[in-house]
Amino acid sequence: KNQVEQSPQSLIILEGKNCTLQCNYTVSPFSNLRWYKQDTGRGPVSLTIMTFSENTKSNGRYTATLDADTKQSSLHITASQLSDSASYICVVTAAGGSYIPTFGRGTSLIVHP
Amino acid sequence: KAGVTQTPRYLIKTRGQQVTLSCSPISGHRSVSWYQQTPGQGLQFLFEYFSETQRNKGNFPGRFSGRQFSNSRSEMNVSTLELGDSALYLCASSWTGGRAPDTQYFGPGTRLTVL
Numbered sequence: 001k002n003q004v005e006q007s008p009q010s011l012i013i014l015e016g017k018n019c020t021l022q023c024n025y026t027v028s029p030f031s032n033l034r035w036y037k038q039d040t041g042r043g044p045v046s047l048t049i050m051t052f053s054e055n056t057k058s059n060g061r062y063t064a065t066l067d068a069d070t071k072q073s074s075l076h077i078t079a080s081q082l083s084d085s086a087s088y089i090c091v092v093t094a095a096g097g098s099y100i101p102t103f104g105r106g107t108s109l110i111v112h113p
Numbered sequence: 114k115a116g117v118t119q120t121p122r123y124l125i126k127t128r129g130q131q132v133t134l135s136c137s138p139i140s141g142h143r144s145v146s147w148y149q150q151t152p153g154q155g156l157q158f159l160f161e162y163f164s165e166t167q168r169n170k171g172n173f174p175g176r177f178s179g180r181q182f183s184n185s186r187s188e189m190n191v192s193t194l195e196l197g198d199s200a201l202y203l204c205a206s207s208w209t210g211g212r213a214p215d216t217q218y219f220g221p222g223t224r225l226t227v228l
Binding site for chain 1: 170216
């Protein structure tokens with residue numbers, strides 16, 4: 001069964017600090033991996049998309065890495081801001097006929113001043 | 114350019130009723146996907162439509178159905194509502210859909226409450 005596990009479940013950091021969120025998956029065959037940011041009461045917003053051949057993708061202060069061999073991804077946030085407080089969701093899409101996305105439960109990040 | 118719009122934003126129904134939700138994608142986008150988000154299960158994929166055809170379907174009962182019109186607007190229907198259908202229903206549009214590394218743009222969602 002395809003699964004996506006995210007850790008930690010929640011994280012509290014001080015403004016200006018860096019943090020790293022983890023995503024492990026068992027989805028196979030692999031098509032692509034996406035990281036989304038979801039503010040409370042809003043729809044998710046795409047941060048990065050990576051395919052099998054990509055191991056790093058950046059979007060401003062957000063940098064995602066992918067290790068397709070170990071089936072692990074991380075999202076690194078640099079110099080956090082109060083507006084980074086949100087849920088971060090990892091999504092892995094399977095290939096091979098039906099491109100069904102499997103979602104992680106998300107990491108809830110709170111940035112304190 | 115206008116984003117993805119969903120109507121209505123909030124809806125209250127009673128068990129046994131049916132409901133239709135609407136999604137207007139970003140202009141030019143041909144793929145529309147629907148998702149259910151609940152505190153217990155998180156985000157789950159319902160189905161994807163591309164050029165009026167259902168291309169992928171998640172693991173949901175047949176009470177959940179959808180369609181896409183020639184202008185790419187999509188509707189989702191849930192029949193015989195159950196309490197467990199209470200959720201935030203999100204739609205997302207993109208040029209090609211999830212099979213390509215193509216950015217999906219989500220709408221604000223429709224909050225459905227079943228009493």
